[in-house]
Amino acid sequence: MRKTKGFEDGKENPEKKEASSTPRDVFSEGTAMIPKNSYELRIIQSLRRIIRAIEIHSRKLAQKHQITGPQLGCLLALLEEGPLLGTHLAKKVYLSPSTVVGIIDRLEEKGLVARERSPSDRRQVQVSISEAGRQIAANAPSPLQDRLSEALKNLPELEQVSITLALEKVVDLMEAGRIDASPVLETGPIGL
């Protein structure tokens, strides 16, 4: 797709009711004058901004340390858990197994991890971190922005707790339905 670049001055859309054509400074509310369901909207926007910040941070990591956020996440999991099956690694980092395959592919190409088919059960593949991987994992910064990581530490504990609990509350609410990826599930009905 995207090959139809030949669209010129189209005139076949009579949509144009509200918001009179003039784009007038579209941005005038930001985090302030929220219209309807205030909190929900603010939460949605915050989540989107957080996701974006994480993504952007990942690209910076890739430039400076030759490793992306998800890759680093997997590497750290392997570092502290020892060799893992693909499935287990996936659960550990809250990704689907199919996603992890690709990440491991790239880590393997870079020689940071190794795959080894289990002799006892040949369905399984053990993924283990290499010495090079250990180096990288040990020296790379937090998978979270250094800034956040740093700022977090300097926040009064009360606020750290508040943020942590708020996020976990959101997780609970979101995963309430299903999401099998959660290890064991021992968080209880909702707690807080």
Next chain:
Amino acid sequence: MRKTKGFEDGKENPEKKEASSTPRDVFSEGTAMIPKNSYELRIIQSLRRIIRAIEIHSRKLAQKHQITGPQLGCLLALLEEGPLLGTHLAKKVYLSPSTVVGIIDRLEEKGLVARERSPSDRRQVQVSISEAGRQIAANAPSPLQDRLSEALKNLPELEQVSITLALEKVVDLMEAGRIDASPVLETGPIGL
């Protein structure tokens, strides 16, 4: 890549020190016994789980309503803002312009939006929602899980506030450095 599926019982990696080969129930801590920087780790994990939940919800939307989360987000923005330039839409939904191009492509294919090159300034392309798009946008559920959306409304306001502020605090900390995508930036130094 991923063509080298011919790896059998590799034996060329002498890594295997800690975590004696036995995978022993890898998951035994969950949200409880966190080792080091407790809060940071819990925050990272929560964020990852939230992102995953959003992604999964998006796929459900796609199945039931023929529209994904990001697509719905753009549609809603157009619904309440009227026609927008690609750039402006991108800022509105906190995505990069290049990402928005693809989303608009797919919405356009489905006839939910239309592109129109501005006659006055031919660099610009106005994106406007179609009648069909208006229908979908009006009937589709929240881009957030219904469950969360619902649960949120039933939470004591104090908690809604607490969650909202916590998320916005995280946003502040994360975006502290740069991230131009934020419209106008009127949030102040950090507030809270």
Next chain:
DNA sequence: TTAGAAACATTCGTGTACGAATGTTTCTAA
């Protein structure tokens, strides 16, 4: 023992997501 279920890893198809590069068009200053 043997057919089918179950557990695994992987592939496939699709849709984000981003920055860098590209191509137009418009603006701006010499």
Next chain:
DNA sequence: TTAGAAACATTCGTACACGAATGTTTCTAA
């Protein structure tokens, strides 16, 4: 006026990310 900057949309290349489908291998019950 005209060369270069700036504003736009878009393409390109790469990496996630997921579910469904596939292929092996192992388990399990008839």
